[in-house]
Amino acid sequence: GAGVSQSPSNKVTEKGKDVELRCDPISGHTALYWYRQSLGQGLEFLIYFQGNSAPDKSGLPSDRFSAERTGGSVSTLTIQRTQQEDSAVYLCASSLSFSAQETQYFGPGTRLLVL
Amino acid sequence: GENVEQHPSTLSVQEGDSAVIKCTYSDSASNYFPWYKQELGKRPQLIIDIRSNVGEKKDQRIAVTLNKTAKHFSLHITETQPEDSAVYFCAAKQAGTALIFGKGTTLSVSS
Numbered sequence: 001g002a003g004v005s006q007s008p009s010n011k012v013t014e015k016g017k018d019v020e021l022r023c024d025p026i027s028g029h030t031a032l033y034w035y036r037q038s039l040g041q042g043l044e045f046l047i048y049f050q051g052n053s054a055p056d057k058s059g060l061p062s063d064r065f066s067a068e069r070t071g072g073s074v075s076t077l078t079i080q081r082t083q084q085e086d087s088a089v090y091l092c093a094s095s096l097s098f099s100a101q102e103t104q105y106f107g108p109g110t111r112l113l114v115l
Numbered sequence: 116g117e118n119v120e121q122h123p124s125t126l127s128v129q130e131g132d133s134a135v136i137k138c139t140y141s142d143s144a145s146n147y148f149p150w151y152k153q154e155l156g157k158r159p160q161l162i163i164d165i166r167s168n169v170g171e172k173k174d175q176r177i178a179v180t181l182n183k184t185a186k187h188f189s190l191h192i193t194e195t196q197p198e199d200s201a202v203y204f205c206a207a208k209q210a211g212t213a214l215i216f217g218k219g220t221t222l223s224v225s226s
Contacts, residue, residue: 033213033214035216041218041219042121042204042216042217042218042219043159043204043206043216043219045213045214045215045216048213055211056212056213059213091158091159098211099210101146101147101164101166101208103149103161103164104149104161104214105161106151106158106159106160107158108157108158109158
């Protein structure tokens with residue numbers, strides 16, 4: 001079946017503009033996760049959703065970052081007033097449930113460049 | 116919260132040699148430990164995982180060992196091949212939290 005998909009695949013924006021990144025999880029997966037990967041760096045956890053609820057927002061780097069999920073499916077990560085340090089690959093993952101031992105499947109990522 | 120340390124950050128081996136990557140975690144409540152492989156420009160892919168009730172798991176040329184007392188786990192790749200070259204990430208998870216990843220190991224296998 002279809003895997004996790006993300007759009008756009010690449011986004012170039014000017015400093016100060018807002019951007020929206022979209023994630024379509026695997027059908028039937030109730031848990032959804034957002035990570036950020038800066039060049040040559042590891043995977044930084046941002047936020048996760050269990051259904052439409054985000055119990056843990058502590059990973060969001062600043063109040064310019066927000067995320068929502070509606071209908072238990074698609075999620076949008078919004079970055080307001082983008083800064084150059086926001087440039088990174090934003091990865092989304094989903095799992096069947098939020099059980100401790102469920103496999104997370106990653107999307108291809110959105111490569112964001114803030115000029 | 117959980118913290119995962121991964122070593123080494125880079126590893127170079129000759130084709131056919133073995134490669135070992137080690138990770139330590141801080142929270143004894145963590146009970147799921149996956150390993151992901153990320154090729155250049157690609158998404159991370161799960162290659163093997165281990166749960167806390169198991170000490171070792173093997174899948175062809177790759178194996179993972181877990182020492183819960185010492186809070187460390189390791190990835191072992193035998194008979195390495197050039198296509199094993201990638202960045203490998205370990206991670207740890209417990210109920211009610213997301214996966215916390217190590218910073219990755221860049222493995223280079225030269226022929």
